[in-house]
């Protein structure tokens with residue numbers, strides 16, 4: 001996996017929240033890399049800055065949050081120099097995101113099949129009929145076995161696990177090479193969690209996607225991740241390939257995390 005190309009490179013990223021006269025640093029000098037086909041885990045206690053890191057990469061960190069310094073490169077794009085409009089375009093084509101709460105991430109008043117079709121129509125010249133066929137194909141790819149039946153359902157009519165699969169289908173339909181998954185299974189039933197994670201593992205192999213996986217669950221990290229970054233109080237305190245991190249954690253905080261398993 002070492003000779004895979006670097007997809008995402010974050011260097012010396014700092015971000016903070018400005019409220020009144022106060023400035024609170026949420027992310028401090030974070031550097032990380034994701035390669036094609038790799039699952040890279042970002043772990044750490046609640047409030048350590050994992051989501052702020054993810055939102056910064058996605059260009060979705062809204063005021064009072066802001067990036068103070070650092071560089072974010074995706075493919076050849078310097079994301080820090082992109083306009084809001086360019087970033088939105090990249091989110092539909094180069095990078096995709098799935099969140100903890102898939103039901104809220106979807107548009108509540110649009111059938112799920114349409115939402116996948118819209119993504120397809122964004123960057124492919126296809127007829128409505130072709131877009132529909134492609135959407136159904138992506139649904140199948142994301143493990144939704146009866147796409148024809150699901151196509152016209154609204155998000156509230158299907159389960160959380162299915163909503164997350166729809167989000168995955170949208171990510172696949174976008175052709176994104178980077179997927180950012182922020183606690184993608186936390187809100188789901190335990191059995192469904194495993195299925196969704198297996199799905200992520202499968203699509204990174206099949207589609208050669210790079211995945212930045214934010215999770216609290218070290219069991220998941222051990223099973224899926226190739227590389228791990230450990231965050232504490234906004235900083236990366238340890239990183240390494242998953243085998244090294246688990247067999248000989250160096251930083252006391254990493255040891256502590258391991259003991260909490």
Ligand SMILES: Nc1ncnc2c1ncn2[C@@H]1O[C@H](COP(=O)(O)OP(=O)(O)OP(=O)(O)O)[C@@H](O)[C@H]1O
Nearest residue numbers: 017024025026044045046047048049050051052053
């Ligand atoms: N909307 C906000 N306003 C002010 N400060 C915020 C806001 N969101 C986050 N922060 C600050 O940023 C820090 C990092 O938050 P972040 O959401 O990245 O943590 P996290 O590692 O994702 O935690 P969790 O595991 O609970 O999701 C928080 O401790 C908090 O101080």
Ligand code: NI
Nearest residue numbers: 050051052182
């Ligand atoms: Ni978070």
